[in-house]
Structure formats: C-alpha cells, structure tokens
Amino acid sequence: MFDDSDGASSEDDNFSTYGESPIEEDEDSPTLPSKKRYQNFLMSESKGNLEVLKLEMSSLDLAVGQRYLTKKHLKRRLKLFTVRHQFDFDVEISNLTTYVVKCWVDGCTWRVRASTEGLSPQFYIRIYDSDHACSVTERSNRSRNATPDILGELYKNFLGDVGPAVRPESVGIAITKQFGVKMEYWKSHRTLKCAREIDEGTPECGFELLPSYLYMIRRANPNTVTRLQIDELGRFMYVFLAFGASVNGFPFMRKVVVVDAFAVVDTENDDSWNWFFTQLKVLIPDQEGLAIISDRHNSIGKAITNVYPLAARGICTYHLYKNILGRYKGKDVFRLVKxxxxxxxxxxxxxxxxxxxxxxxxxxxxLERADVRLWTRVYFPGERYNLMTTNIAESMNRALSHARGLNIGRVSASRDWTVQRIDDHHTEVKYGAAGESLNVVNLVERKCTCRRFDVEKIPCVHAIAAAEERNVSRISLCSPYYKSTYLASAYAESVMPVDSALPVPDNVANVQCFPPFICQQPGRPKKNSMKSALEVALANKRPRKEHICSRCSQSGHNARTCPI
Structure with a gap:
C-alpha cells in the first residue's frame, strides 16, 4: 500500500457536474474566458497513507475551475497531463499564491495559470489555453517532467504488471511506445521501482505498520512470540517472529538450531546477534543436549558463547569447503577434507x-585453527545428528526425499552381511567370508562400532542386519524425531493471516516505528546471490564417463567378467 495519488478526487471523473459553480465568483478573481465557464472540482489527495488512487485516462484532462489541495498536487497533475500528451512545459511563475506554466517551445500558446483564494492553500485553475501553436514534433522533443515517479504511476495504472518477473527493459519499451518518452536503463529501473512501491508500498509505510501487524499476528496465532526493538529516536533496529505453530512443534524436532537468516537486523554485529539469541532463548532454553550450527561469523560465535554456554556449537561444512576452495588447490586434498x-x-x-x-x-x-570440534562429526561434543550444513533452510523437501530413500538402500545391503550373536545385547556383523569389515552392534543402547548409528540416530547397515537376525523392528530403532508422527506433530498447526476487520488498540497503533538509516550502495541493486567457488565448480563438473565392456559393449562389467 502506498499513497501516490495525483491529487484528484473521484469528483473529477463526474462529467455531469461540469459547468456548475457551487461558490460565488470573487470580484478580485481574474476574468475568465467567455467560452470556459468557472468549474469547481476538488482535486484531493487520498487520505490513507498507503492507498492507491486508481486513475482513469480521462481524469487527466485539465479544466478551468479545477481545485487542488496544494501546489504539489497541481504540479503532479500537470506532469501526468504533459506525459500523457507527449510535450513538456516551463515554469514562468511559482510562489505561494500563483503558479503559471507554458509550453516549453517558444511562441506556443499553451498555458495554465493557477492561484489561491484568500488564505487557503488550495490552488484553482484560473486560465487554461489548451491549444498548441507549435508542431507535434517540436513539443515532443523534450520530456523533463517525465520523472520516474510520474512514469511509475502511469505504467502501474495503464500499461502493465509490476511483478517480480518484469524487467526494466520491458518497462522502458512499453513507456516509449505509449508515451514517446526515451528511456535509458536506469530511468526504466527507477520507474519500475516506483511502480512497485505504488503496488506494494514503501519501506517507510511497512515500518510504520509493523507494530500493528505484529499485534494482529499474535492475535490470529496463539503462542506466537514477537519482539520489536526500536532505538531512542523511534527507528527500527530488530524484529523477531516465531509463529505459534512452529513453537508448538519444537518439542518434536531434533535439538539442533540451524542459524542462517532468522532475524531482521541492521547488520551482523555483536549486538544484533546477542539480541537475536536472547529472544531465541525464551523459546529454546540453553541445555547440554542442544546443538547450534552456523557459519564461522565471529559475532555468532561470541553470541552463542554468551547466551548459550551449555549448547554445543558447530560450523557449516559447506561454508568451510567454500573457504578451502578459494584458498587452496588440489582436488584430492579437498576430497580428503570432506x-x-x-x-x-x-x-x-x-x-x-x-x-x-x-x-x-x-x-x-x-583446519586445525578452524577447530576440529566445530566441523567434524567425530569430535563434535554434542548431538548434531546428520546436520552438517545450514543447507536445510534452502530445501526441506529435498532433505526429506533423500531420507525417505535412505532406509530402503540400507536394508538391501544388509542382506550381504553375516550376523552372529555375542550376548543378549551385542551382535557381531561382518562382511565377506574373510570378515573384511567387522562391527559390533548393541541394539539396546542403539550403538555400533562404526558410530554411524550413534551419531545419526538412524540404524546403520550393521544395525539393520542385527535387527533382522533378532527379529527386531528396524523402525523402532530410529530416533522418534525421524518418525512421521513427530513430523506431522511438528507441522500440525497452521499459521493464520491477520484479521484486518478487528480493531487495533490505540496503544499499539500509536507506536511509532521509523525506518532505519540505510546507505544506498552505488550501482545496480543485487538481488541474486553471487555463486561461490564451490557452486561454480559443481556446475562445471563433468559427469563421470560410464565404463562399457570392450567385448559386448554393455555397461556394468568389463571384458574380464563378461558373461559372453
């Protein structure tokens, strides 16, 4: 929602009122042309800060007697009018009581004069000479008043969509075709930005409504926790939001917090991360069984140490791999690190x-300086299960699809193992007649000497083989966090939208929240993340060539083991 109206009320579109004058003419008013009767039309800006005034092309016409709340509204209407009719104007007089413009081409007769009445700030159009004495080619050669905010309003209301798929180039082409305005890329970019602000609202409006929005979210979603932090000037600092549906599902999830982008903050510094983890601690208390996985950002490490001293911290191995690829060479060594x-x-x-x-x-x-306790499974002091990276935040569906197929593969492989009981709890599991691989499984304590069962909390291939021999359900050996009942319970509750029909209390609606001070970086705004060296390497990686038997030209074996 955004207030960017042209200053005209709906009365401006009512042509049945043309020629009617509800107020008497003042003797001091300028003499009006005989062919243009005095008309009184209120061009009022929409009162809602975030309401968009839907323009009609016919409403852009000018007429003697039109009334505007301020000179700003009048200037905006004139700019819209000139862009629509493909010409430009120069300002002759501009002061507190009078505003006079004329066509920019010398000798042209097009002219508008507007002035106030008494002490009122409202401007009335007194004189309007609508005929041009210049040629169309001359007057359309300049378009200084076709600013991005004006073009954005015209594009939004008359020309096209402003969705995320729309590119500045297409906006420039549409405006040039419709209004004859020459558009270079950056002007098209700013025009599209203004059009989107009309449609979606500006950041300033969003911050203004943030207290009321958080209140309505809490009311619509029981147990939801929200925190809004503003500075002494009333400017936004931090916001924290945890939906009640998620909070109620936390007990059914693994005790691993993956930190990637959980809070809206000014920058990644010590204060912001301390604030975030302090809010998180209200929902997820500090305890020895908790693991927190993040990148190697120093501020995150300090905040975890201060707020979660009992929790075990681990770093994302994906971020570690990126740093290694950028600093060191050698594919074989990188493979060994993984x-x-x-x-x-x-x-x-x-x-x-x-x-x-x-x-x-x-x-x-x-790797030693990075601390092996942070990036390895074997030395990690807590329980991180199978969560080695922060990539779970990117694609939950991909992670679940991989887990669904995991047990099936292990069950198939377990049939090639030889199983022998040691005692009531321990089972020896080995592969091959010579026992090339031998492991001991304890189904009661849910452990295996390979330690995969211990860490991931999912039966390894040895545990599955032992369970098959002892007639124990494989599913019962899995941690309950992997079971469908826990997954369903974690996401059982819904996130409800706000009910705008219910009133917001005055003590909430009157809370002021201004946008923070932001330094706009030069150049084109970046929306897509830059690919890391690891992503580039994986994208350029050639698929492994499939071996084909030289005897029968079939895959899956070689000439030595060929059945032919």
Missing amino acids: KAARCFRMSDFDMIFEEIEALNPDLHGY
Missing part, C-alpha cells in the same frame, strides 16, 4: 587427517 568431516570413528579421522598434513601442511594448519 571425508574427514564425515568420519564416524576417530581412527578413520586421524588416518585421513595425517594424509592431509602430508599432502598440504598449510591446509592442515588451517
């Missing part, structure tokens, strides 16, 4: 970490 981060046993990690040190001592030192 293997080291995902190890379940300390012996496996130590062996791979020594190999990294032999190949690249600098990278080994960097």
